Amino acid sequence: MDDRLFAEMDAIFHPRSMAAIGVKEDMGNQGMSFLLGYRNQGFTGPLYAIHPTRKLKEFDTYPSLLDVPGPVDMVKIALPARLVPGVIRDCGKKGVRSAVIFSSGFRESGTAAGAALEEELVASAREGGVRIIGPNCMGIYCPESGMSLRVDMPALKGGELSLISQSGGVSNSLVMAAAERGIGFAKAVSYGNESDLGPVEFLPYFADDPRTKVIAVYVEGTRRPEEFRRALAEAAAKKPVVALKGGTTAVGSRAVSSHTGALTGTGEVWKAVVRQAGAHWAEDLDELLDLCLLLSLSRPPAGRRVCLLTISGGFGVFATDQITRAGFEMPPLSAGTRERLAPFIDAPGSNLGNPIDMAAKFFQPQNYDSIFPVLRDDPNFDAYIMILANEYMAYLGKNLRSWSEFVVKALIPTLKKIGKPVYIVLMRTAGEDVRLDHERTLLAAGFPVFPTVARCLTALNRSIR
Amino acid sequence: MDDRLFAEMDAIFHPRSMAAIGVKEDMGNQGMSFLLGYRNQGFTGPLYAIHPTRKLKEFDTYPSLLDVPGPVDMVKIALPARLVPGVIRDCGKKGVRSAVIFSSGFRESGTAAGAALEEELVASAREGGVRIIGPNCMGIYCPESGMSLRVDMPALKGGELSLISQSGGVSNSLVMAAAERGIGFAKAVSYGNESDLGPVEFLPYFADDPRTKVIAVYVEGTRRPEEFRRALAEAAAKKPVVALKGGTTAVGSRAVSSHTGALTGTGEVWKAVVRQAGAHWAEDLDELLDLCLLLSLSRPPAGRRVCLLTISGGFGVFATDQITRAGFEMPPLSAGTRERLAPFIDAPGSNLGNPIDMAAKFFQPQNYDSIFPVLRDDPNFDAYIMILANEYMAYLGKNLRSWSEFVVKALIPTLKKIGKPVYIVLMRTAGEDVRLDHERTLLAAGFPVFPTVARCLTALNRSIR
Numbered sequence: 001m002d003d004r005l006f007a008e009m010d011a012i013f014h015p016r017s018m019a020a021i022g023v024k025e026d027m028g029n030q031g032m033s034f035l036l037g038y039r040n041q042g043f044t045g046p047l048y049a050i051h052p053t054r055k056l057k058e059f060d061t062y063p064s065l066l067d068v069p070g071p072v073d074m075v076k077i078a079l080p081a082r083l084v085p086g087v088i089r090d091c092g093k094k095g096v097r098s099a100v101i102f103s104s105g106f107r108e109s110g111t112a113a114g115a116a117l118e119e120e121l122v123a124s125a126r127e128g129g130v131r132i133i134g135p136n137c138m139g140i141y142c143p144e145s146g147m148s149l150r151v152d153m154p155a156l157k158g159g160e161l162s163l164i165s166q167s168g169g170v171s172n173s174l175v176m177a178a179a180e181r182g183i184g185f186a187k188a189v190s191y192g193n194e195s196d197l198g199p200v201e202f203l204p205y206f207a208d209d210p211r212t213k214v215i216a217v218y219v220e221g222t223r224r225p226e227e228f229r230r231a232l233a234e235a236a237a238k239k240p241v242v243a244l245k246g247g248t249t250a251v252g253s254r255a256v257s258s259h260t261g262a263l264t265g266t267g268e269v270w271k272a273v274v275r276q277a278g279a280h281w282a283e284d285l286d287e288l289l290d291l292c293l294l295l296s297l298s299r300p301p302a303g304r305r306v307c308l309l310t311i312s313g314g315f316g317v318f319a320t321d322q323i324t325r326a327g328f329e330m331p332p333l334s335a336g337t338r339e340r341l342a343p344f345i346d347a348p349g350s351n352l353g354n355p356i357d358m359a360a361k362f363f364q365p366q367n368y369d370s371i372f373p374v375l376r377d378d379p380n381f382d383a384y385i386m387i388l389a390n391e392y393m394a395y396l397g398k399n400l401r402s403w404s405e406f407v408v409k410a411l412i413p414t415l416k417k418i419g420k421p422v423y424i425v426l427m428r429t430a431g432e433d434v435r436l437d438h439e440r441t442l443l444a445a446g447f448p449v450f451p452t453v454a455r456c457l458t459a460l461n462r463s464i465r
Numbered sequence: 466m467d468d469r470l471f472a473e474m475d476a477i478f479h480p481r482s483m484a485a486i487g488v489k490e491d492m493g494n495q496g497m498s499f500l501l502g503y504r505n506q507g508f509t510g511p512l513y514a515i516h517p518t519r520k521l522k523e524f525d526t527y528p529s530l531l532d533v534p535g536p537v538d539m540v541k542i543a544l545p546a547r548l549v550p551g552v553i554r555d556c557g558k559k560g561v562r563s564a565v566i567f568s569s570g571f572r573e574s575g576t577a578a579g580a581a582l583e584e585e586l587v588a589s590a591r592e593g594g595v596r597i598i599g600p601n602c603m604g605i606y607c608p609e610s611g612m613s614l615r616v617d618m619p620a621l622k623g624g625e626l627s628l629i630s631q632s633g634g635v636s637n638s639l640v641m642a643a644a645e646r647g648i649g650f651a652k653a654v655s656y657g658n659e660s661d662l663g664p665v666e667f668l669p670y671f672a673d674d675p676r677t678k679v680i681a682v683y684v685e686g687t688r689r690p691e692e693f694r695r696a697l698a699e700a701a702a703k704k705p706v707v708a709l710k711g712g713t714t715a716v717g718s719r720a721v722s723s724h725t726g727a728l729t730g731t732g733e734v735w736k737a738v739v740r741q742a743g744a745h746w747a748e749d750l751d752e753l754l755d756l757c758l759l760l761s762l763s764r765p766p767a768g769r770r771v772c773l774l775t776i777s778g779g780f781g782v783f784a785t786d787q788i789t790r791a792g793f794e795m796p797p798l799s800a801g802t803r804e805r806l807a808p809f810i811d812a813p814g815s816n817l818g819n820p821i822d823m824a825a826k827f828f829q830p831q832n833y834d835s836i837f838p839v840l841r842d843d844p845n846f847d848a849y850i851m852i853l854a855n856e857y858m859a860y861l862g863k864n865l866r867s868w869s870e871f872v873v874k875a876l877i878p879t880l881k882k883i884g885k886p887v888y889i890v891l892m893r894t895a896g897e898d899v900r901l902d903h904e905r906t907l908l909a910a911g912f913p914v915f916p917t918v919a920r921c922l923t924a925l926n927r928s929i930r
Contacts, residue, residue, distance in 0.1 A: 028828070081813075104813045136814070154895075167779025173854055176895035220782055246779060251795050252786035255820055259778035267786070284783060286917060313724035314632025314711060317685055318749060321717035321732070330716050348546075349569045349601070355720055363493070389638055427750075430619075430641035436897055452751060 001204035009205040012098045012131060012197075013142045013187055015073035019048040019065060019096075021087055022078040022103075025056060030078035030102050030150075034139075035059055037148030041155045044146060046070060065090045074098050076139060081105030084135065085120040092128015099130050100139030107193050108136050108260050122195050136260060137192025138168030141175060143184065144211065149175070159184025160213035161292050164202045166191060166220045166260050167246065174216070174289060181449075182440040183293060186211040193260055200227040207235035214296045215239055216288055217279075220246040220256040225273075233277040240295040241279040242462075244288045245270045280462050290459040294448045298421050300463035301383035304328045307375065308355035309386040311362040315427070316355035319387055319453045326457040330354045337378040344370050365410035373417040384418060385456060387425045388438070408438045412445045424449045425456050466669035474670040477563045477596060477662075478607045478652055480538035484513040484530060484561075486552055487543040487568075490521060495543035495567050495615075499604075500524055502613030506620045509611060511535060530555045539563050541604060546570030549600065550585040557593015564595050565604030572658050573601050573725050587660050601725060602657025603633035606640060608649065609676065614640070624649025625678035626757050629667045631656060631685045631725050632711065639681070639754060646914075647905040648758060651676040658725055665692040672700035679761045680704055681753055682744075685711040685721040690738075698742035705760040706744040707927075709753045710735045745927050755924040759913045763886050765928035766848035769793045772840065773820035774851040776827040780892070781820035784852055784918045791922040795819045802843040809835050830875035838882040849883060850921060852890045853903070873903045877910045889914045890921050 001009075018038060023031030035047050035058070048068050049059040062068050065075065065087065075096050077087055081103050091099050106118035118135065125132045133139050138149040143157045149172055156179050163185055165171035171190040178185060187206070191198050199217055206212045215235055222228045235241050247256035248267025274281045280295070282288040294300070306328045310316040323330055331354065333341070338352050344367045345352050350359035361367060375384065415422050424447050426439050439449045450456035466474075483503060488496030500512050500523070513533050514524040527533050530540065530552065540561050542552055546568050556564050571583035583600065590597045598604050603614040608622045614637055621644050628650055630636035636655040643650060652671065656663050664682055671677045680700055687693045700706050712721035713732025739746045745760070747753040759765070771793045775781040788795055796819065798806070803817050809832045810817050815824035826832065840849065880887050889912050891904050904914045915921035 028825070165779075167777070167782070169777030169854060170779040173777075173780075173892070173894045177893065180893075180895055180897055218779070220779075246782035247786060249786045249789040251789045252782055255778075255782045255785040255818065259782055259816070259822075284787070284917070284919060286919075312632070312634030312638075313720075314630075314635040314683070314685075315638075317632070317711035317717055317720045317724055320720045321712060321714045322749070324714040324716045351724070353720065357724075360493070389634060427638070428642065428645075429638045430645055432645055432897060432901055452749070454749060454751075 001208050005201075006205060006208055008131070009201060010209075012074070012133070013140060013147070014145050015045065015097070015147075017045040017048070017070060017072050018043065018074045018076065019050055019068060019072045020076045020078065021050040021065065023049040023051050023056060023059070023061070024054065031076065033151040034076045034078070034102075034148070036151040037153055038146055040151065041143060041146040041148045041153070045073075048072065065094050065096070068094070072096050074100065076100045076102060078102045081114070081117055081135070085117065085124050088121050088124040088130060088132075089128060091130045092124065096130055099125070099132055100137065101132060101134035101192075102138065103134075104136040106135045106195070118193065118195055125196060132196035133189065134192040135195060138171055138190035141171065141185065141188040144186070149188070149190065154179035154184070156182075156184030159186050160211070160296050161216060162186045162206045162209065162212040162214075163188035163216045163218070164191065164199050164206070165189070165218040166194070167218060168192065170218045170285065174285065177285075177289060180436070181443055183443060186213075194222060198222065198224070200224050200231045203231040203235040203241075207238040213239065214292050215241045216292050217241065217243045218246065218288065219243065220260050229273050229277060232274065232279055236278040241277075242282050242288055242291045242295070243274045243279050244282040244285070245274075275465070278465065280465060282462060286455060287458055287462065290448075290450060290455055291462050293443070294423070294459045294463050297443065297446050298423070298448050301421050301460060303382035305331050305380060305382045307333070307378070307381040307384045309384060310355050310357050311359060311387070312389055313349065313351065313357050313359075315387050315389055316351075316357050319385070319425075320355055322453050322457060323385070326461060328457070328460070331380045334378045334380050337374055340374045341371060363407065365407055368410055368414040372414045376417060376419045381420065383420060383460070384422045385425060385453070386415070386422060387427065387453065389427045389429055404434060404438065405441070408441050412442070412447075415447065422447060423456050423460065425453050426451065466673050470666075471670060471673055473596070474666060475674075477539070477598075478605060478612070479610050480510065480562070480612075482510040482513070482535060482537050483508065483539045483541065484515055484533060484537045485541045485543065486515040486530065488514040488516050488521060488524070488526070489519065496541070498616040499541045499543070499567075499613070501616040502618055503611055505616065506608060506611040506613045506618070510538075513537065530559050530561070533559070537561050539565065541565045541567060543567045546579070546582055546600070550582065550589050553586050553589040553595060553597075554593060556595045557589065561595055564590070564597055565602065566597060566599035566657075567603065568599075569601040571600045571660070583658065583660055590661060597661035598654065599657040600660060603636055603655035606636070606650065606653040609651070614653070614655065619644035619649070621647075621649030624651050625676070625761050626681060627651045627671045627674065627677040627679070628653040628681045628683070629656065629664050629671070630654070630683040631659070632683060633657065635683045635750065639750065642750075643754060645901070646908055648908060651678075659687060663687065663689070665689050665696045668696040668700040668706070672703040678704065679757050680706045681757050682706065682708045683711065683753065684708065685725050694738050694742060697739065697744055701743040706742075707747050707753055707756045707760070708739045708744050709747040709750070710739075740930070743930065745930060747927060751920060752923055752927065755913075755915060755920055756927050758908070759888070759924045759928050762908065762911050763888070763913050766886050766925060768847035770796050770845060770847045772798070772843070772846040772849050774823060774849060775820050776823050776852070777854055778814065778816065778822050778824075780852050780854055781816075781822050784850070784890075785820055787918050787922060788850070791926060793922070793925070796845045799843045799845050802839055805839045806836060828872065830872055833875055833879040837879040841882060841884045846885065848885060848925070849887045850890060850918070851880070851887060852892065852918065854892045854894055869899060869903065870906070873906050877907070877912075880912065887912060888921050888925065890918050891916065
């Protein structure tokens with residue numbers, strides 16, 4: 001990306017002041033939600049509210065953008081569609097650099113009037129030198145600048161994932177689902193109808209953005225397929241990129257046209273484009289997030305030989321079936337490993353095959369340093385999958401939380417000594433609150449955590465291009 | 466099932482007194498865990514602890530079973546394997562009706578000594594007229610009798626699911642995972658090595674048990690394939706039966722032999738057996754539980770025509786792809802439905818196609834009675850899938866919980882008026898604790914709830930045999 005364009009894009013993620021246009025004090029008003037979101041995120045510049053007649057208590061309010069005394073770098077527009085082109089003309093006059101248009105009722109409406117309105121707003125923007133995000137989108141999330149998609153977005157700073165999403169629902173959902181597990185996003189953008197900016201601009205920007213380690217793209221369709229393909233390939237050459245496509249079936253495609261008005265193309269064509277670009281393909285939101293976590297925290301396995309560690313024989317049986325069906329191998333432990341582990345994995349019900357069933361021995365963290373580092377020296381494996389069924393984590397002791405926290409914390413340094421990727425499956429059984437705590441602890445320590453063996457295997461398979 | 470055998474099996478689930486053999490006061494001691502589990506569940510009969518030298522504070526302790534003054538209906542044995550046959554002989558002398566043998570180190574050990582020990586204990590049991598559950602199992606869970614698999618099992622009474630599981634880990638995990646969502650089991654049994662009782666006996670018992678509505682079976686293998694097949698078909702003729710097989714691959718099968726020592730057979734053979742028997746096939750634990758919930762709370766759709774309801778266009782696009790790929794149809798709304806709904810689903814961003822995107826209108830429960838009952842009269846659909854992305858549920862209002870609870874509670878009576886199956890997808894995004902609360906509320910109201918569209922569709926497909 002050339003320096004001038006990078007700077008222009010970077011400015012969109014770092015505005016010095018923001019005005020929300022169409023702000024009422026009603027519960028659920030979007031303009032208000034944007035302003036409160038920025039305030040909650042700690043946005044440090046001036047925040048202005050624009051409303052022709054009302055005055056807000058919480059924010060400086062002006063009847064029009066042109067009445068704002070200071071400069072305004074970015075606006076968020078939550079007005080009826082027909083009023084938007086006029087406001088965009090004001091933006092040009094005011095020297096606004098970018099406008100996020102939340103309003104819908106443009107091309108995605110499927111009407112000639114909607115399409116004409118969108119053309120009018122794009123022409124106004126070009127004329128005034130304003131870059132457009134949207135319409136029909138949520139816009140930009142950037143915790144480092146204090147920019148939010150809405151009032152209740154998490155303000156987790158320091159995340160390394162960045163997201164480009166055509167859908168506002170998808171961007172909000174992914175950011176919030178990741179935050180629930182303690183994982184932050186560096187930046188996210190929901191771009192809706194792509195009347196101006198879209199993946200073609202955001203992909204190269206994120207590819208050069210030093211704060212972004214992994215890029216996720218959710219796209220429903222584009223009117224710039226060739227440019228999209230090139231941007232995807234160039235970004236994937238620099239960083240891991242995970243792509244998810246909505247509307248891969250005929251009926252889904254019909255749903256797209258009334259959602260963001262985009263041209264879709266078939267799923268197979270998109271999959272081929274993504275693969276040829278060297279990006280990773282995800283089939284749904286869970287896969288997208290799983291894969292981003294795997295690629296940001298760990299690395300894909302170097303080969304397909306898996307060692308499975310469990311604390312329950314039944315789960316071991318299942319997972320073995322699943323691992324085998326997913327195309328991975330489960331070679332036996334080397335003789336040396338068996339010999340060195342035998343004194344430590346010897347409880348009734350435990351098993352030193354592959355899977356290794358640690359059974360009750362799992363609950364003796366004093367032996368971890370005699371067990372896990374041994375696996376480092378076994379040449380038979382490329383990766384380790386460890387299944388922690390949560391109700392076992394809460395098995396012993398009355399103060400279940402402190403006990404299981406002790407075990408999880410003991411696992412971390414010693415699992416790291418294995419020196420090959422360790423993927424953890426924290427099954428959802430009993431004690432969801434406990435599980436979520438453990439998941440956050442393990443993710444923060446750099447271990448990818450999955451709620452099921454199936455999701456772990458899908459992520460592994462998709463991580464190996 | 467003949468009356469005599471039914472009564473014999475029923476007695477196993479309703480013992481009047483219980484003794485745990487091999488009880489120490491150590492944290493994690495299994496004998497102690499069994500006794501405390503029964504006490505926590507409210508078992509009303511006498512509970513005895515057996516230990517040759519120690520005395521327990523909490524329970525009447527005797528050096529041997531033969532020293533217990535009153536009758537003992539059931540024993541749970543947590544002793545080293547070599548001591549078990551002797552205790553079984555004592556059981557015969559004492560008139561004990563059934564013994565749950567937790568101990569491992571029998572046939573599943575793969576040693577000749579282990580196999581010989583198992584034969585010895587079976588011979589002793591036959592001689593003394595004692596029925597055996599196990600060895601290498603957790604035994605029986607029955608909240609109505611106060612019987613537990615371990616100290617911390619939930620005591621939810623009134624559940625309608627019953628489970629027959631070869632693995633103790635699987636039985637514990639399923640019971641606890643269901644309880645987390647407020648769903649109780651009527652009965653569960655973990656039977657391990659199947660030295661005496663197994664699915665051949667438990668299937669007909671549950672099929673005739675008036676408290677059981679749906680039967681789940683987790684099996685790794687059996688030495689009685691013909692009897693199993695017959696029992697499965699006879700049970701499935703009476704009630705929905707869902708079967709899950711562990712060890713369907715060659716490597717998984719190897720893992721079975723060291724887990725419960727069973728003969729496995731290939732996955733395809735088992736699948737054919739299950740299908741021919743008229744039972745439902747599940748591929749993993751999540752599928753097993755999803756399918757049980759669907760079959761106990763609702764019914765399979767009468768056909769494959771689905772109407773999708775969402776509150777986010779992006780999710781609607783995805784789900785449409787997934788529904789189509791899963792082999793379901795999404796016909797348009799009938800003209801009459803569109804006309805009647807148009808005044809109520811008219812917010813910007815909403816859409817009256819299929820999917821129906823309710824957008825902001827979802828958050829106006831005052832309109833629910835004008836919306837959902839209309840769908841009852843649309844002849845185009847066999848079933849409705851409603852996606853609630855949890856971060857939307859928590860969108861408006863500061864007191865998020867009370868707001869979203871209000872919405873969920875308003876949904877229940879009006880969704881019921883649709884009169885056709887409604888399946889709900891409560892996506893895991895933000896606010897897992899809120900989501901879990903809503904899930905419990907909706908499950909308690911009789912709606913099957915799934916965490917992803919993919920799991921909902923898998924359950925639907927597997928529910929249609």
